[in-house]
Amino acid sequence: MAEKSELRDQRAERPQAGEFVVGGVLVAGAAFALLEVTRINSPVGYSPAGPQFMPLVVCLLWLGLALAYLGQAVRHRHRGGAAVPAPPDAPVSPAVTPPAAEVTSHRADEPISPPAAGVTSHRADGPAGDPSTPAVPTPGAGGLRSLATPALLVAVLIGYLLVFDLLGYILATALAFVASAWVLGSRKLVRDVIIGVVLAIGIYYAFTELLSIRLPAGVFPL
Amino acid sequence: MNILNDLLNGFATVFDPTNLLLAAIGVTIGTLVGVLPGIGPALTIALLLPVTFNFDDPTGAFIMFAGIYYGAMYGGSTTSILLNTPGESASVATAIEGHKMALRGRARAALATAAIGSFVAGTISTLLLTLVAKPVGELAVKFQATDYFALTLLAMVSVTALVGHSLVRGLLSLSVGMFIGLIGLDSLTGQERFTFGIPELNDGVNIVVVIVGLFAIGEALHAATTRAGPTDVTPLEPARGFAWLTRQDWSRSWRPWLRGTAVGFPFGALPAGGAEIPTFLSYTYERHRSKHKDEFGKGAIEGVAGPEAANNASFSGVLVPLLTLGLPTSATASVMLAAFQIFNLQPGPQLFDTSSELVWALIASLYIGNVLLLALNLPLIRLWVKVLQVPRPLLYAGILVFATLGVYSLSASLFEVAVAYGIGVLGFFMRRYDFPIAPAILGVILGPMMEEQLRRSLVISNNDVSVFFTRPLTLVLLILTVLALFLPYLPRIIARLRGKPAEMDRLAFAEED
Numbered sequence A: 001m002a003e004k005s006e007l008r009d010q011r012a013e014r015p016q017a018g019e020f021v022v023g024g025v026l027v028a029g030a031a032f033a034l035l036e037v038t039r040i041n042s043p044v045g046y047s048p049a050g051p052q053f054m055p056l057v058v059c060l061l062w063l064g065l066a067l068a069y070l071g072q073a074v075r076h077r078h079r080g081g082a083a084v085p086a087p088p089d090a091p092v093s094p095a096v097t098p099p100a101a102e103v104t105s106h107r108a109d110e111p112i113s114p115p116a117a118g119v120t121s122h123r124a125d126g127p128a129g130d131p132s133t134p135a136v137p138t139p140g141a142g143g144l145r146s147l148a149t150p151a152l153l154v155a156v157l158i159g160y161l162l163v164f165d166l167l168g169y170i171l172a173t174a175l176a177f178v179a180s181a182w183v184l185g186s187r188k189l190v191r192d193v194i195i196g197v198v199l200a201i202g203i204y205y206a207f208t209e210l211l212s213i214r215l216p217a218g219v220f221p222l
Numbered sequence B: 001m002n003i004l005n006d007l008l009n010g011f012a013t014v015f016d017p018t019n020l021l022l023a024a025i026g027v028t029i030g031t032l033v034g035v036l037p038g039i040g041p042a043l044t045i046a047l048l049l050p051v052t053f054n055f056d057d058p059t060g061a062f063i064m065f066a067g068i069y070y071g072a073m074y075g076g077s078t079t080s081i082l083l084n085t086p087g088e089s090a091s092v093a094t095a096i097e098g099h100k101m102a103l104r105g106r107a108r109a110a111l112a113t114a115a116i117g118s119f120v121a122g123t124i125s126t127l128l129l130t131l132v133a134k135p136v137g138e139l140a141v142k143f144q145a146t147d148y149f150a151l152t153l154l155a156m157v158s159v160t161a162l163v164g165h166s167l168v169r170g171l172l173s174l175s176v177g178m179f180i181g182l183i184g185l186d187s188l189t190g191q192e193r194f195t196f197g198i199p200e201l202n203d204g205v206n207i208v209v210v211i212v213g214l215f216a217i218g219e220a221l222h223a224a225t226t227r228a229g230p231t232d233v234t235p236l237e238p239a240r241g242f243a244w245l246t247r248q249d250w251s252r253s254w255r256p257w258l259r260g261t262a263v264g265f266p267f268g269a270l271p272a273g274g275a276e277i278p279t280f281l282s283y284t285y286e287r288h289r290s291k292h293k294d295e296f297g298k299g300a301i302e303g304v305a306g307p308e309a310a311n312n313a314s315f316s317g318v319l320v321p322l323l324t325l326g327l328p329t330s331a332t333a334s335v336m337l338a339a340f341q342i343f344n345l346q347p348g349p350q351l352f353d354t355s356s357e358l359v360w361a362l363i364a365s366l367y368i369g370n371v372l373l374l375a376l377n378l379p380l381i382r383l384w385v386k387v388l389q390v391p392r393p394l395l396y397a398g399i400l401v402f403a404t405l406g407v408y409s410l411s412a413s414l415f416e417v418a419v420a421y422g423i424g425v426l427g428f429f430m431r432r433y434d435f436p437i438a439p440a441i442l443g444v445i446l447g448p449m450m451e452e453q454l455r456r457s458l459v460i461s462n463n464d465v466s467v468f469f470t471r472p473l474t475l476v477l478l479i480l481t482v483l484a485l486f487l488p489y490l491p492r493i494i495a496r497l498r499g500k501p502a503e504m505d506r507l508a509f510a511e512e513d
Helices: A002-010 A017-038 A053-082 A093-109 A145-167 A169-183 A189-210 B002-014 B017-035 B041-052 B058-083 B089-103 B107-140 B145-162 B167-182 B199-203 B207-225 B247-269 B276-289 B302-325 B331-342 B356-377 B381-388 B392-411 B414-432 B438-460 B472-498
Strands: none
Touching: A017 A053, A053 B167, A053 B438, A145 A169, A145 B207, A145 B392, A145 B414, A169 A189, A169 B392, A189 B392, B002 B017, B002 B107, B002 B356, B017 B041, B017 B058, B017 B356, B017 B381, B041 B058, B041 B207, B041 B331, B041 B392, B058 B089, B058 B107, B058 B302, B058 B331, B058 B356, B058 B381, B089 B107, B089 B276, B089 B302, B107 B247, B107 B302, B107 B356, B145 B167, B145 B302, B145 B438, B145 B472, B167 B414, B167 B438, B207 B331, B207 B392, B207 B414, B207 B438, B247 B276, B247 B302, B276 B302, B302 B331, B331 B438, B392 B414
């Protein structure tokens, strides 16, 4: 165990305070999954040959490991506080915990029903292409700030899903391409729009005409 | 010679102009996508899977896959050498010396030794695959359900134990993957499991959805946290005619090529498959044995030649358990298995009987793919360098678009796309907190296989659990599984015994196939 913590200190770029939250979420997820196991309808109960046995084993394994991970995180945090003066992300780590909890909270629901769980729904209102999104704070600062860009990107993806059928493949894809490029730091809007449109049209025709895979036509009667 | 006959028939199939064209297209697309930083062969195949949905004949599709795979692997080594960003873990060892060589103005030599080494290794190991596959398949017919159960367990556990930095995190990945694999209707009793009342989940979560989510979307989200500056592609030195390698380069390369092949193939064929371990073993070995030890760390050609050969040879090795037992042992093999299932083919001992033409065509196309690559990769190097210079925001935006397209074209379901996005968020956090990805993938695909064999064994034995301990083969496999858990700690234990300070990362292999 001790060696493992040392190793973790070497990889200092990994956010440490968040481990605590991740562990908590994992434990909660395992507990929830265990609850679901009891709802599986099994005529033979938990007999190894029945449908309930393997889910039970997997979920118990998951729960045990999540607890072990949480234990490591707690111990590591104590060590980190005392011995290691938390070098690179020192300014960030105190502030991290509460908002990180908010971000990881949708992760708990997420293997189950991703869209319903509303991943970053607080930001998702700008559907697909809203290139006027304010410039993203410089990532790499570590901690919570670096979660802003991926969260925005997820928002773009949700927007993409929402307008996929409505606007049709070409328009939705071009918008999503431009918006994600913007979120990822590209500022050459004209170039991105041209590439996005060409890409979307190219894919649309290649798939519908050559591969006969149907893509939604949407607003354009193409 | 029966095998020779089969193989010649395979070549006859591949030399059909259409199939030859498909192989060439596969190799080109594979290299094109594989060159992109951060994209490995597994993801390349997963993204390109929909292209083959409308093929009437699975043979053509698999010929193309073989090309894509080899192309992606070559592309990965190009990226490692010129950009020092290995697209997959198996290229990490190549990047160590290869990038240093490029910085010293020897990029062409590094690329050439990688390409020719891969060609040599690919040819030899495909030959080995040809010889080994059928006998192993005949042996596999004798396997019983308990053996399959133990074998699946061994594959999952050993990959988990050998990959990543922490056993706890690896096993957590595995158990979450197995959980995802359990979602859907139980295949034996039809009971709903973890479907949460959502009818779309009754069929379970498609492995392609999981792979695209964890790799493509997870990677793109992760890239968003580390906004890269302009990409630093190491410039190629001006060409000196056709002489990519000097006489000295050749004489320093050919032994590492052969040694790399000798390590790569058997390791790939083991249930703990994948290319990570043999590439690092080869690198370590070349480093210890080299007459030019002082050059290691500054760009030694042996350090590129060996690992690249091992990388390539291990793929043919991985095909042994995949084709003969239906057992995927790497993320790439999992996608290949998914491709088989799309065409309603079940890899396993029967495959050589039921679809013998397809298997031999696939093996023959591996040879062809190797030749095509050598012909394509080096002359087109300037094109691949151009691809490397695609700005990162556009690259990842494009990956998101193609990932969405790949999932949507599976069954035109936006629900599945949403699931892929959700799994992408999971993949993002796994990367952020250093959870290995490969165990999760294997959990999704091998978990249900393991459960099926377990229950089948118990039904046959009338719920008598002792069947797992009375059959010698099963018992041996189960013992190996337990041993695999301790393997990563072996160097440390030995070092402890010798009283030396433990060297850490020795047996921890990076992942992301």
